[in-house]
Amino acid sequence: APVHTVRGLAPLLRGARRIVIGDPFSRYVQLLLTLARARELVVVDDGTATMEFIALLARGEPLVRWHRGGRGGPRELAFAPFARTARRKLTPGPGRQVALFTCMPVEGVPEGVTVTTHDFAWTRTAFGPPAVRAGADLVGTSLVETGVVAEDHYVAAVDALVRHHGAVRYFAHRRENTTKLHRLAVETGLQIVRPDLPLELIARRGPIGATILSFPSTVVHTLPLALTGTGVRVAVCDIDPTWLTPHASPRAPSFLADVTGTARGVRRIGVGGG
Structure with missing residues (x-):
């Protein structure tokens, strides 16, 4: 992400009470989450990544998509601290709520994650x-x-x-x-x-x-x-x-x-x- 974009969003992210994100595997999103202090995070995603996101979150594993498995390298190592911080902020805890809005079937939802089903009625x-x-x-x-x-x-x-x-x-x-x-x-x-x-x-x-x-x-x-x-x-x-x-x-x-x-x-x- 361009440095000036991140700098421009930083004050908004630090002051937001609720943040809504799309793809939790996006490196851009994970980078921005390191700046957030929101007490409520909402993930809105109808992709197959949602199933994987919940499974990895429940196991406490890095938020890395299945098709990227085994592709470690300098960039991945450099980004690892940001990914760990993002996963921590997407994990429910004292003073932090996490909600998921999706049509995907999710199992083994971690305690504290609220799931709302998207049925495409609109x-x-x-x-x-x-x-x-x-x-x-x-x-x-x-x-x-x-x-x-x-x-x-x-x-x-x-x-x-x-x-x-x-x-x-x-x-x-x-x-x-x-x-x-x-x-x-x-x-x-x-x-x-x-x-x-x-x-x-x-x-x-x-x-x-x-x-x-x-x-x-x-x-x-x-x-x-x-x-x-x-x-x-x-x-x-x-x-x-x-x-x-x-x-x-x-x-x-x-x-x-x-x-x-x-x-x-x-x-x-x-x-x-x-």
């Missing part, structure tokens, strides 16, 4: 219902970009889903690189869409396919809630362990399985159309 009221067209849409993932899944395996899996389920559009993840997306368009015939709004709003506004296909990701939890009552089905394709790169974290298989296994109201499929 989204359903404000947008839609959408026009539903025949066929399927596919939601992309950044598992290749984060070094978890090999690109060739990913492209082959996407191609198989297109052939077996008739997917027409591919909603790209914001971190997917243009080279991979171009390859997907050429090799699968998919129309690549870069959403300019959260996918939950895109889906509610429509038109949207009767089936939404996804790999393990946040949307297998959020879209069933956002699309309640529309008749749209959400299907998730598990990640085959043979698709993982040699550099993937040992935690990858179990975490991805948890993302899929805890999703409610979704259908599990394979690349072969099962």
Whole structure:
């Protein structure tokens, strides 16, 4: 984070009674938390990171995402004191309350953390219902970009889903690189869409396919809630362990399985159309 930005926010952070944050794994957020003296911290996050955040907080472990496991280095060592301070401030204690607002299923919530469930009621009221067209849409993932899944395996899996389920559009993840997306368009015939709004709003506004296909990701939890009552089905394709790169974290298989296994109201499929 730019030094002048941190300096500019410092007085506000020190004087705030309540601070609301998004991604607790963000280094920028963790750095800013070291300046905070708030008695109430609220984490608002509907991402899969929320599940991991609660588990790590309960175990008292560093707030480092699963796909970064084992990537120690000078930068990580230099940032470690800030990360420890952020974790301490996100842990409930005397004079400090921690609340979580999320749609994600969380288990083993530490004592003192208050959880409020986000059910997407406002989204359903404000947008839609959408026009539903025949066929399927596919939601992309950044598992290749984060070094978890090999690109060739990913492209082959996407191609198989297109052939077996008739997917027409591919909603790209914001971190997917243009080279991979171009390859997907050429090799699968998919129309690549870069959403300019959260996918939950895109889906509610429509038109949207009767089936939404996804790999393990946040949307297998959020879209069933956002699309309640529309008749749209959400299907998730598990990640085959043979698709993982040699550099993937040992935690990858179990975490991805948890993302899929805890999703409610979704259908599990394979690349072969099962």
